[in-house]
Amino acid sequence: xxxxxxxxxxxxxxxxxxxxIEDAIHASxxxxxxxxxxxxxxGGINSACAIALHMHQPLIPAGGxxxxxxxxxxxxxxxxxxxxxxxxHNASVFAWCYKRMGEFIPQLVDExxxxxxxxxxxxxxxxxxxxxxxxxxxxSLKRITCDARYRGVTEWLGCPWGHAVAPSTPxxxxxxxxxxxxxxxxxxxxxEALGRVRGFSPSEMALPNQPDTAYEFVKTLTDCGxxxxxxxxxxxxxxxxxxxxxxxxxxxxxxxxxxxxEEASIIAxxxxxxxxxxxxxxxxxxxxxxxxxxxxxxxxQVPPLVTQIADGxxxxxxxxxxxxxxxxxxxxxxxxxTPVMNATEYLEHLFALGIxxxxxxxxxxxxxxxxxxxxxxxxxxxRLAQVIEQLxxxxxxxxxxxxSWTNNxxxxxxxxxxxxxxxxxxxxxxxxxLKPAVSPxxxxxxxxxxxxxxxxxxxxxxxGQGMWVDYGREICRRLEAVLTHDF
Numbered sequence: 001x002x003x004x005x006x007x008x009x010x011x012x013x014x015x016x017x018x019x020x021i022e023d024a025i026h027a028s029x030x031x032x033x034x035x036x037x038x039x040x041x042x043g044g045i046n047s048a049c050a051i052a053l054h055m056h057q058p059l060i061p062a063g064g065x066x067x068x069x070x071x072x073x074x075x076x077x078x079x080x081x082x083x084x085x086x087x088x089h090n091a092s093v094f095a096w097c098y099k100r101m102g103e104f105i106p107q108l109v110d111e112x113x114x115x116x117x118x119x120x121x122x123x124x125x126x127x128x129x130x131x132x133x134x135x136x137x138x139x140s141l142k143r144i145t146c147d148a149r150y151r152g153v154t155e156w157l158g159c160p161w162g163h164a165v166a167p168s169t170p171x172x173x174x175x176x177x178x179x180x181x182x183x184x185x186x187x188x189x190x191x192e193a194l195g196r197v198r199g200f201s202p203s204e205m206a207l208p209n210q211p212d213t214a215y216e217f218v219k220t221l222t223d224c225g226x227x228x229x230x231x232x233x234x235x236x237x238x239x240x241x242x243x244x245x246x247x248x249x250x251x252x253x254x255x256x257x258x259x260x261x262e263e264a265s266i267i268a269x270x271x272x273x274x275x276x277x278x279x280x281x282x283x284x285x286x287x288x289x290x291x292x293x294x295x296x297x298x299x300x301q302v303p304p305l306v307t308q309i310a311d312g313x314x315x316x317x318x319x320x321x322x323x324x325x326x327x328x329x330x331x332x333x334x335x336x337x338t339p340v341m342n343a344t345e346y347l348e349h350l351f352a353l354g355i356x357x358x359x360x361x362x363x364x365x366x367x368x369x370x371x372x373x374x375x376x377x378x379x380x381x382x383r384l385a386q387v388i389e390q391l392x393x394x395x396x397x398x399x400x401x402x403x404s405w406t407n408n409x410x411x412x413x414x415x416x417x418x419x420x421x422x423x424x425x426x427x428x429x430x431x432x433x434l435k436p437a438v439s440p441x442x443x444x445x446x447x448x449x450x451x452x453x454x455x456x457x458x459x460x461x462x463x464g465q466g467m468w469v470d471y472g473r474e475i476c477r478r479l480e481a482v483l484t485h486d487f
Contacts, residue, residue, distance in 0.1 A: 049288070049340050061471055105117065114334040123161030138188065151196070156197045161178075175216075236252075250360070253360040444482075451475055
């Protein structure tokens with residue numbers, strides 16, 4: 001499948017083949033992925049919908065009774081081994097959820113239907129599945145990723161390897177997450193398959209809105225070859241008035257400017273509504289799309305695309321009701337005026353009509369209009385910090401911690417006891433590894449990188465207290481020991 005090894009020593013392949021990864025991505029750049037084999041009559045349909053499944057399990061130091069010496073294992077393995085605790089009895093169902101699209105897709109294709117699905121699997125999940133011997137899950141995913149009969153059906157989304165939240169992860173580390181996932185994915189599914197990954201799904205749908213951080217986020221994605229990013233509707237605004245997007249079911253152009261006056265942009269596909277697995281499990285986007293007709297874009301009539309993403313394993317509705325509902329809707333919508341489509345497939349049809357990225361309506365991260373009303377790009381980071389502080393003093397609701405589906409949760413406030421070690425080890429990684437330009441092929445680099453990326457998993461902060469914070473602090477401790485003793 002790939003001549004990149006999936007493991008180098010004991011660590012998953014997260015670095016060291018940067019030039020080959022870049023070559024594979026650039027070789028496919030500009031070439032359509034889905035259009036050549038597409039059977040959808042884009043000019044004749046009224047609307048479309050897109051369904052994305054987010055899959056994640058963190059890695060935790062729980063492979064033993066002593067936290068300081070316990071092996072780092074998948075949380076799924078911990079659930080499997082301790083099924084009498086909490087909802088751990090769902091572990092085997094979770095494992096099936098990670099595998100089942102590899103069963104549904106061939107079944108539907110063999111029936112002559114036109115199913116679609118977007119998949120996003122964190123790197124920690126992919127490693128955890130392999131590490132715990134769930135090879136059948138990965139084989140099932142390989143089938144629908146690499147087999148010519150199904151690869152036009154399945155679209156993979158890139159993501160940060162360790163499920164890090166972009167607004168509060170150091171920008172140089174976030175870039176490492178993005179590149180590590182590309183390495184790992186290519187090592188499992190092949191370089192050719194990586195070349196077909198055009199969209200990116202940020203963890204927790206968290207979009208940075210601090211201008212310098214937002215700029216670096218988009219710059220990282222475009223530098224790594226991504227064409228579009230999935231954004232939550234409440235995390236973006238129109239530059240002219242600071243209000244949310246009007247036509248949410250059309251692609252937009254996300255434009256981010258920094259304090260130096262530099263600009264980066266990427267296509268944004270808007271995920272509507274909040275995080276509710278029932279929306280996807282009950283295939284709500286399809287039924288919403290059925291009530292829509294074609295919209296005008298750049299002087300052409302095009303079908304709107306209703307897009308949703310949800311956890312692919314959490315909750316009884318997703319576990320139990322999604323399979324039958326997905327199969328029912330795929331059978332009903334195939335060949336209809338409201339088909340299911342993948343996002344890159346939809347964009348390729350738009351571009352084939354002559355629509356260009358510059359024709360798309362513009363968005364920026366939420367809360368930025370209030371900054372640009374007082375700050376001229378190019379005035380520098382110090383002046384930007386002054387403006388942000390002024391706005392905070394005037395309105396306690398103003399925040400620069402990013403927007404996501406969890407807008408009621410701050411990814412910064414309340415996590416000081418964990419953020420301290422995270423920031424310390426990130427700084428130490430920069431001083432010991434990045435600044436002296438240690439080779440990404442160096443075993444010490446791979447060891448340190450694995451622990452750095454694991455330590456920044458959002459789960460340690462989402463729960464905010466108790467054992468999860470202890471897990472995060474312990475991985476930070478191990479990373480600090482590696483960086484102190486090995487470099």
